[in-house]
Amino acid sequence: MYQENLFELIRKEEVVIWAGAGFSIYAGFPSGKQLGHILYNNLTATEKKQTKLEMPIPELAEDFYRLKGNNRNQLIRILKETFLDKKSKSFKYHESISKIPHLKTIITTNYDNLFELAYKSKAQLILSSNDIPYLDKEKVHIYKVHGDLSFPNSIIITRSDYNNFFKIGSENDIYWSSIKEKISTKNVLFLGYNLEDSNTSVIFEKITEAFGHNRKEWFLVAPNLPQHKVNHLSKNSIHYINMTAEKLVDELICNLKENIIADFKKQYTSAETFRDFLFNFNLLPELKTNNSGFTLNAIKGTKKTIKGLVNLTIKTENDFGNKFEDFITGRTVGDFEIPEDKLVEASFSLEGVKILNSDVISRILVKSLPNIKTKISLRFNDGFEYSDIDVAVYSSTSVVKIDATLKTAKIILELAIEPMPKENVKFSYTHNDYCSSIKDEIEFYQLLEYLGEGKEFKIFPKSKPSFVKSFPKMEILVNEAKFYLDYFNKLKLIENYFEIYFESISAKSLNKGSDKIVRKLISIINNETITYNWDSEVSISLNAITKETINELEHINKSTSPILVELDDNELIELHGHEINIGNKQIQILNPYISNIEDVIKNHNTNAIIKSNDKKIMITYLGKREEYQPITRAKT
Numbered sequence: 001m002y003q004e005n006l007f008e009l010i011r012k013e014e015v016v017i018w019a020g021a022g023f024s025i026y027a028g029f030p031s032g033k034q035l036g037h038i039l040y041n042n043l044t045a046t047e048k049k050q051t052k053l054e055m056p057i058p059e060l061a062e063d064f065y066r067l068k069g070n071n072r073n074q075l076i077r078i079l080k081e082t083f084l085d086k087k088s089k090s091f092k093y094h095e096s097i098s099k100i101p102h103l104k105t106i107i108t109t110n111y112d113n114l115f116e117l118a119y120k121s122k123a124q125l126i127l128s129s130n131d132i133p134y135l136d137k138e139k140v141h142i143y144k145v146h147g148d149l150s151f152p153n154s155i156i157i158t159r160s161d162y163n164n165f166f167k168i169g170s171e172n173d174i175y176w177s178s179i180k181e182k183i184s185t186k187n188v189l190f191l192g193y194n195l196e197d198s199n200t201s202v203i204f205e206k207i208t209e210a211f212g213h214n215r216k217e218w219f220l221v222a223p224n225l226p227q228h229k230v231n232h233l234s235k236n237s238i239h240y241i242n243m244t245a246e247k248l249v250d251e252l253i254c255n256l257k258e259n260i261i262a263d264f265k266k267q268y269t270s271a272e273t274f275r276d277f278l279f280n281f282n283l284l285p286e287l288k289t290n291n292s293g294f295t296l297n298a299i300k301g302t303k304k305t306i307k308g309l310v311n312l313t314i315k316t317e318n319d320f321g322n323k324f325e326d327f328i329t330g331r332t333v334g335d336f337e338i339p340e341d342k343l344v345e346a347s348f349s350l351e352g353v354k355i356l357n358s359d360v361i362s363r364i365l366v367k368s369l370p371n372i373k374t375k376i377s378l379r380f381n382d383g384f385e386y387s388d389i390d391v392a393v394y395s396s397t398s399v400v401k402i403d404a405t406l407k408t409a410k411i412i413l414e415l416a417i418e419p420m421p422k423e424n425v426k427f428s429y430t431h432n433d434y435c436s437s438i439k440d441e442i443e444f445y446q447l448l449e450y451l452g453e454g455k456e457f458k459i460f461p462k463s464k465p466s467f468v469k470s471f472p473k474m475e476i477l478v479n480e481a482k483f484y485l486d487y488f489n490k491l492k493l494i495e496n497y498f499e500i501y502f503e504s505i506s507a508k509s510l511n512k513g514s515d516k517i518v519r520k521l522i523s524i525i526n527n528e529t530i531t532y533n534w535d536s537e538v539s540i541s542l543n544a545i546t547k548e549t550i551n552e553l554e555h556i557n558k559s560t561s562p563i564l565v566e567l568d569d570n571e572l573i574e575l576h577g578h579e580i581n582i583g584n585k586q587i588q589i590l591n592p593y594i595s596n597i598e599d600v601i602k603n604h605n606t607n608a609i610i611k612s613n614d615k616k617i618m619i620t621y622l623g624k625r626e627e628y629q630p631i632t633r634a635k636t
Contacts, residue, residue, distance in 0.1 A: 003248070006239070007255045014186055015275055017103055018116075018183075018574070020110065024088075024114055024247065025246050033081070034213050040369050043077055050122055064158075072152070072155075083119065088117075093245070097115075098140075100253070101280070103276070105141050115142050124141055132174055143179055149361075150536075184216075189217045190220040191248070208236060215237075217581055218237065225242070236385060240621065257281070260277055260354075264294075278299065286299070307351055308348065312338070313345040313346070314343060315341075315343075315344060330397070331396055331398050333394035333401045334367075335368075335400060336365070336367075346358050368401075370403075372391070386406070391405075400415040400417065407436050408435060410430050414518070433508075435506075435507060436535075439492075442485065446489065448477060450476075452477035452520075483509075493525060494525070494580075497525045527620075532618075536611075538587070538609070540608050553597050562618070564588055565587040565589065566587075567587065569620075582621055585620065588613050590616045593612075595599040595609070608631065
């Protein structure tokens with residue numbers, strides 16, 4: 001319970017670490033009690049009789065100092081030999097803490113320099129009151145409460161040192177006040193304290209005295225403390241976690257990796273801490289700003305290779321599981337999609353950092369890594385070339401798959417390798433959502449036509465010798481390629497004639513409707529007459545109902561000659577994002593008749609209705625007129 005609470009407080013950047021000697025034991029340094037033995041063993045036999053090994057360290061160090069003639073030189077020398085001259089076995093866990101940017105303050109009573117080695121330039125040492133005005137908020141602050149051996153006068157070890165440090169009115173009041181300010185606004189995690197070291201007790205007494213119960217939460221991590229000590233901690237409102245400091249740090253790192261993305265989204269963690277944490281594990285986040293702060297756009301690796309882990313639980317009904325197993329084991333290669341309805345649970349992590357889980361995943365596309373990636377160019381015997389094709393080759397014991405990425409589409413070749421020296425070729429292609437340009441489309445479908453016809457071509461791999469290849473004839477591919485090749489060649493004619501340029505054409509817009517419009521425009525370009533089925537009528541206005549007019553109308557009904565109707569309205573037609581003006585048109589009504597001739601004769605109706613017995617008309621476009629006056633006239 002306390003551990004979970006502690007981890008959440010750390011993730012919210014609300015914890016200060018207070019580290020004692022026990023946290024450096026794994027590195028080969030002594031505990032407080034062991035340090036007492038070292039001091040005692042450096043006394044002569046005569047000197048040992050004048051003190052006691054069991055004395056608290058401050059008392060023992062005080063006796064050591066006096067027995068050596070009130071000289072600190074040998075005392076400091078022993079500390080340097082023990083903590084500086086001796087090479088540490090490891091500072092792994094100090095490094096682990098240095099990778100947690102959520103922790104902004106480290107307070108330690110240790111004489112070693114493991115935190116300095118771990119943090120390097122990312123931290124600032126605070127040794128005395130003189131350092132307080134120069135606090136750099138961009139760095140982690142390391143308070144060395146017992147001093148630093150590089151500055152012998154800062155070392156606190158004897159009873160007199162402690163008395164002077166905590167003496168009211170001393171210059172250390174400022175230093176101690178700075179520490180109190182840090183731990184009064186944050187929760188405190190004590191690492192490496194077993195409550196048996198007497199020098200630890202002095203510090204505990206001082207900070208407990210300073211804060212009492214008017215403070216935030218305190219946690220102490222130590223393995224297997226006896227119950228009476230646990231009770232003592234509880235009495236002083238200190239939460240006890242039964243665990244080694246090393247194990248806690250390991251579990252803390254795992255917890256942070258598991259929650260860092262979610263914590264950033266909840267704004268538990270600042271953008272700077274988020275970036276620094278991921279960077280410490282070889283990841284680089286790409287952040288975008290919005291009204292509420294930052295959002296995560298992408299995550300990249302800072303090294304050429306990074307470790308990832310995928311945990312999947314999928315439904316295996318209807319042979320889906322077998323297909324997935326074939327893909328995972330390499331019997332099939334390329335891309336494999338796991339749709340949402342087959343996905344039970346999923347999580348993705350990079351360098352141990354949890355990136356995604358099932359809550360935000362709708363589908364998963366898994367890709368094989370290619371055995372070969374290169375560029376090639378193709379040349380056919382008639383001189384046609386297609387250059388700069390990105391090729392990825394995937395292979396397994398049963399299949400070779402080639403993905404060729406062109407400007408406007410992707411070609412996929414699958415070669416099933418049988419036990420006998422024979423290849424079965426499966427050819428397919430997928431077009432991009434949008435056509436890049438008419439020129440690119442013409443080149444692509446020309447290539448498909450040649451490949452489908454089985455024409456021999458030469459392959460030029462980048463920086464490698466060329467070789468000759470051909471494919472079995474594929475009639476369906478040839479027919480499809482010819483259709484689109486004809487379509488895009490017509491679009492090129494339309495571009496040139498109407499002085500327009502087609503770009504970013506949606507592949508979905510290539511349909512029967514667009515093909516009909518294209519054929520109509522080509523007929524206009526070629527000045528062709530187009531015949532249409534027509535079950536409608538045209539109304540023409542008669543100036544007057546005379547005998548000559550009636551004779552003319554009766555002649556129309558007796559004759560099969562077409563009637564010409566010229567419309568002077570410019571017609572606009574839309575094709576692939578362009579509104580094309582195709583000009584005015586001339587309509588020929590085939591085998592016409594006046595459907596209301598009796599009404600015209602009897603009632604002198606001046607509007608004659610013309611229809612077609614054949615229910616057909618022929619239309620000729622006469623070209624665009626810049627200036628015109630709309631007129632409608634009929635000719636016989």
